[in-house]
Amino acid sequence: MPTVRPATSADADAIWSILEPVLHAGETYALPRDWSRRQALDYWFSDGHEVFVAEDSGDVIGCYYLHANQRGGGAHVANCGYVTSAVASGRGVATVMCEHSLQHAKDRGFLAMQFNFVVSTNERAVKLWRRLGFDIVGTIPKAFEHPRLGFVDALVMHRRL
Template identity: 65%
Template sequence: MLNIRSASSNDTDDIWRILEPVFRAGETYTLPTDITRDEATAYWFAAGNRVFVAEEDGHVLGTYYLRANQRGGGSHVCNCGYMTAAHATGRGVARTMCLHSMEQARKAGFRAMQFNFVVSTNERAVKLWQSLNFEIVGRLQAAFQHPSQGFVDALVMFAPL
């Protein structure tokens, strides 16, 4: 059974093991592929981020952060980033984390969730977010340079909470 809990500094090694291959691949996040461990974990645990891990039998299978998307007049909309360990893909980890994040966001007083930059070639994520009632509300043409597919679109996805 998947358990989602707040992350602590004790989870940094497990989180880095999930982040590193995704960041190195350069296919879904707008971060340098040569990002260091310290830079990557500082990004994930940035001030204002609430970080969670999804674990099964004590093994971390995924992680996500939840934060306000904007400040001031836009602070009622949140943003999240999700990552699942490669060996756990296809097991519902991302879906469970997204549902958990939506619940956490509601409890924190957010009224909507927005994903600012979903790479269009990340078809599994796009399909998953759409199944959870996220709509594509914007398309940024050729906004992402994919390492093997060249310039591809990025999507802005939004869901009321």
């Protein structure tokens, strides 16, 4: 079972190796497919993002960030982004990271977690988030341009902590 810990600057290469294929594929994140290593890591480690990695036997096999979804009156709702390495796909890494993030967000005083833009064709993620208690609270029609499927819906998913 993987363990989750705060990321350090020493994890940058491992995090990039996880992010790069996902960003370049362009199927699950509304981020530029042509981002460089520096651009992707600057985003992942943005001010206000707490970054964590999932490790198994010393290898980083997943990463996520947590931050307030909005400022001011919306700062009590957390938001996260998760990516699992291809070699660890299907091994429960995303489940472990999400469970960790839910507890960490609660410990930090957040009252809920919201995912603003879950690509509807990312069926594994949608199924996992629903299993972990998230509800689909909105659908944004044709909001994501999938590289193979064209324009597809994005979902807003929410869960109270």
